[in-house]
Amino acid sequence: MHRLSKRIEKHWLALEIWRVHDWVIAPLTLQALDFAGIGEHIVHVLRTRREFDADFILLLKLIDDPPSPQKIALMKEHEAAVAEGRYDGLAKEPKRYDELEAKIRSDPLLLQFWTRLRSRYAPYFRPNARGVVRRTLARERGFDCRRSFHWAKKRDRMQITFDALCHRWCLYGYEKDSALALKLTANLTPHGTMIFVPRGMSLAANRTFVWAAITAIHRAHGASRQGEKLFEIRIQHRKDRAAARAFDEEARAKKLRGAERYRYILLKMGQLPNRVRWLRRLLHDS
Secondary structure (H helix, E strand, O other): OOOOHHHHHHOOOHHHHHHHHHHHOOOHHHOOOOHHHHHHHHHHHHHOOOOOOHHHHHHHHHOOOOOOHHHHHHHHHHHHHHHOOOOHHHEOOOHHHHHHHHHHHOOHHHHHHHHHHHHHOHHHOOOOOOOEEEOOOOOOOOOOOOOOOOOOOHHHHHHHHHHHHHHHHOEEEEEOOEEEEOOOEEEEEOOEEEEEOOOOOOOOHHHHEOHHHHHHHHHHHOOOOOOHHHHHHHHHHHHHHHHHHHHHHHHHHOOOOHHHHHHHHHHHHOOOOOOHHHHHHHHHOO
8 A cells, every 4th residue: 555655645535545554554453344355455456547336435435533543552552461361450359360260270170171172182272372272252242153063073073172161161261281261351342342241250340340440441442531621622623624624615716636735724724734634534524
């Protein structure tokens, strides 16, 4: 996309194309679509000098603004904690996890089954860089998310049997030979923040959750807050948008195009010339 930047800048969908670019480099946790694939399609169409079809234009118009640098910084901090399995700060009385893990480690039946699985399916366990093997992920809401039963291949047998082990002992996987117990977690998804409470944990909102920590995670979505100052900011945004569109009409009447048109509008609004992206968003904000 950078090699085609001059062609993109001249394109009438430049704003939408660069929006896809900003999503491509955003954290994957916040991506609801395959933005890398969308970007590859854009590059292919531009290189072949074809036009985007009407369906793809509709998609480009629908795509939301990418996360801000502040949201990305919050997301990186959260992802680093998730990668290390650090969820203790979300729940009060974190010692309950120590008790749970000690109970799991001393369970002779779990050790017996794990030893049998490890010896029987050793070539088919594929741990990540940390040595973690995970069960099949569960999905949100009540949709059928069970792994399809396929028994012909040894790899499928291993995963299904491992999933059964994790379900029975309420685990999310193994790190080398250590069972990983499910904990209270708050994780970002592209559509919101999902709070997960393991089935064996008693639930009392005021005695279980550290709401300040969960709110800090949720803030990466940029959830709208209320207050007099924020209302003033939104009112000013609407005024700026109306002014930008009025000056844009003037610039078009003067037959100004491209960078020259943006410079004219920013000058009229008393803004610095480097605020082109801010101006584009104002002009295209619905």
